[in-house]
Every structure is written in structure tokens, then in C-alpha cells.
Amino acid sequence: MPALKEADLIQIRRHLHQIPELALQETQTHAYLKAVIAQFDQTNLTVRGIDSLPTALLVRVAGSDPKRTIGYRADIDALPVTEATGLAFASKHENVMHACGHDIHMTVALGVLSYFASHQPKDNLIFFFQPAEESENGGKLAYEAGAFEGQWRPDEFYGLHDTPDLPAGAIGCRMGTLFAGTTEVNVDLIGKSGHAAYPQNANDMVVVAAQFINQIQTIISRSIDPIQSGVITFGKLDAGTIRNVIAGKARIEGTVRGLTQTMIETIDERIKDVAAGIARSYNCKVDVELNQGGYLPVENDPKLTANLIQFMQHADKVNFIETEPAMTGEDFGYLLSKIHGTMFWLGVQDDSQLHAATFTPREEAIEPGIDAITSFLNYRMQQA
Numbered sequence: 001m002p003a004l005k006e007a008d009l010i011q012i013r014r015h016l017h018q019i020p021e022l023a024l025q026e027t028q029t030h031a032y033l034k035a036v037i038a039q040f041d042q043t044n045l046t047v048r049g050i051d052s053l054p055t056a057l058l059v060r061v062a063g064s065d066p067k068r069t070i071g072y073r074a075d076i077d078a079l080p081v082t083e084a085t086g087l088a089f090a091s092k093h094e095n096v097m098h099a100c101g102h103d104i105h106m107t108v109a110l111g112v113l114s115y116f117a118s119h120q121p122k123d124n125l126i127f128f129f130q131p132a133e134e135s136e137n138g139g140k141l142a143y144e145a146g147a148f149e150g151q152w153r154p155d156e157f158y159g160l161h162d163t164p165d166l167p168a169g170a171i172g173c174r175m176g177t178l179f180a181g182t183t184e185v186n187v188d189l190i191g192k193s194g195h196a197a198y199p200q201n202a203n204d205m206v207v208v209a210a211q212f213i214n215q216i217q218t219i220i221s222r223s224i225d226p227i228q229s230g231v232i233t234f235g236k237l238d239a240g241t242i243r244n245v246i247a248g249k250a251r252i253e254g255t256v257r258g259l260t261q262t263m264i265e266t267i268d269e270r271i272k273d274v275a276a277g278i279a280r281s282y283n284c285k286v287d288v289e290l291n292q293g294g295y296l297p298v299e300n301d302p303k304l305t306a307n308l309i310q311f312m313q314h315a316d317k318v319n320f321i322e323t324e325p326a327m328t329g330e331d332f333g334y335l336l337s338k339i340h341g342t343m344f345w346l347g348v349q350d351d352s353q354l355h356a357a358t359f360t361p362r363e364e365a366i367e368p369g370i371d372a373i374t375s376f377l378n379y380r381m382q383q384a
């Protein structure tokens, strides 16, 4: 089969958009990716999975005269968001949505792979369709499972993330840190339930949760250098059962962001301090679980990134935009801590933000994205 055409790519993207799956549950997505790849010319392809990570997919394209092995990663999981785009091809999976554009990431990767399946590359290529980017550290799990050993080890690794903040098809990148590192935070507050009319006999965890959340926000404003900055967001709060029963338990789930590992560790330590203070002040139990997993800051390799930027800036058809660091996280940060490489943005221009129920990336971004990456890889393979 020749390289995928625009109509095929749109159809693929729309199909993927309809079958979003949460981290480590991407079975339909995995089967569909495999089926699409099975239609490509198989002459130089080897396809394999990872036993301990069954929804992962790796494809190796053997080069004609390899000097190196180049990795390209696309993440495949979705988010627990109820889609509100009104699209004809909206998610068919209740309360799950490709609200971070991983359907676009997969489609772009398939486009690049289909090109190299029918135009043998000079260097070897490894395509990694990675489960569990949004949570559960799929990149780290794959690395620790030995996915990148022997002939499957890239010498350098590339990956993109889409962004609604850049024009459709534009490539954005920067030297140094592209994305923040993150820590997932779970807090269990344990007090005593009781009748709404008798607070003196209970220990109300709704009130304590409110105090905890407000005090935590002073960490960013009072404990860290404002020039460096960080973010703490609590996206989930569960407490209570009915209006007239005092809640004896509350659970808060959130995420910490910082552009350096030191910043993340500083914020994490302060969260523990505030939790200890809250426990003492309100005579309750506060259990804090902090888990960074694989969400290290995304540090772009100086040489490889300068090379990519230089190419993108001068390539005829690429609209390149130099970007600022972002507080989004990515477990590609973990892979880049093991294998040098570069992460960059693909603009998909939309008024809605990543993770919004109305996020509608522009499909016009797909073809320029594939062209930019394919041309860059061809250029890279000509270099010594």
C-alpha cells in the first residue's frame, strides 16, 4: 500500500476519536493501530508488543544503510472527560474523550510510518505507540519492561504534542525545558461523621478540605521564587453523602507542576508540611500520597534540538514558532532522561484548551505535521 493519503488520514483520525480509552485499557485502539499497520508494505517492518504492557505497540523499520536508530513516539490514551464538541464523529465511549488530541498524535505517527514503509529509510526507525501518558506512566513502564533493548534501542527519540495555541500545522519548539515535571497528589482526610445539627460531636472533613486547599495555594504565592514558579491544581474532591450528615472523610486529588526537579521537590515537601499542620490544627488524620512516577520535566537535548529547530526554521513548508516552556506534563520526560531527544508542539489551533470537553483540534494540522516530521527525519538521516 502506498503512503496514506489525506482522506485515509482523516478517516483514521475520526475512527480513533470515536474509540477513546483510558490509560492501560487501550485495547480497541491497539487492535485498530495494528490493523492499519498491517495494510502497509511489510518488507522492512517488524511489529511487536510488550508482554507486561499489552496495549503498547512497537514497529521497527529497517534502514537501507543505517548509521543510527531513530525513535518516534506517539501516545494513545484518552481522558475521563464527557465530550461536548457536537461532532458527528464524537466519542462512542461514555465519559471518555480524546480531549488531549492523542488521536491526532497517532494519526500523524501512522502517516509518517506509512511513508517510511513504502520509502525505505536510510537509518532504522522505531515507532512507539505508547499507552498511558495521562496517568500510569506508560513510557516508564515500557522502558523498565526492556522495550528499548538491543536493536529496539533508539539512539535518539522524538515525539510531539498538539497545542490549540499555535496555528494548525505549525511546529513549535524550544531549547531546554519544554514541559514541566509533575507529581500526582492524593490526600485522604479522616475525621468523624455526625449529624449536621451537632458539629461539636463530629469532625467535619468538608471544612478541613476547604482549609487544606486554601492553605496549599499559599505554597505557590509564599514559599517559592515567583520568577521560577509552579502550579498546584486539585482537580477532584470527594466528600460526604447528603446535606445533613457531616462528612467524616474527604479525598482530594491533584497535580503539582514545576519546570525543574528541585522546584517539584520543594513544593512536595511543603505539601507534607501543610498536611501535618492541618492534621494538628483540626485533630484529624491527613494521609498524603505523592507520586512523580515518570513525569519528569521534558528536557530537550541541546544538540539534537538545535538541529531540529535549525531544520524547521529553514524548511520551505514549515511554519516554525519558538515557544515558551509549558506547565503541561509528559512522561516522555522520563524517556528523554534515558535516551536523548526532542519533544515539540504541533499546532492544532482551537479556542478550547487541552483537556476541555469542547477541544476540537483542526484536522488541517495532520498533513503539514506529517510532512514536517518526514522531511526532518529524511534530513537527519543524511547527516553524519
Ligand SMILES: CC(=O)N[C@@H](CCC[C@H](N)C(=O)O)C(=O)O
Pocket (backbone or CB within 6 Å): 100, 133, 134, 135, 136, 161, 182, 183, 184, 254, 255, 256, 295, 327, 328, 329, 330, 331, 354
Ligand atoms: C500533555 C498533558 O496534558 N499531559 C498531562 C500529563 C499528566 C501527568 C500526571 N498524570 C499528572 O496529572 O500530574 C498533563 O496533565 O499535563
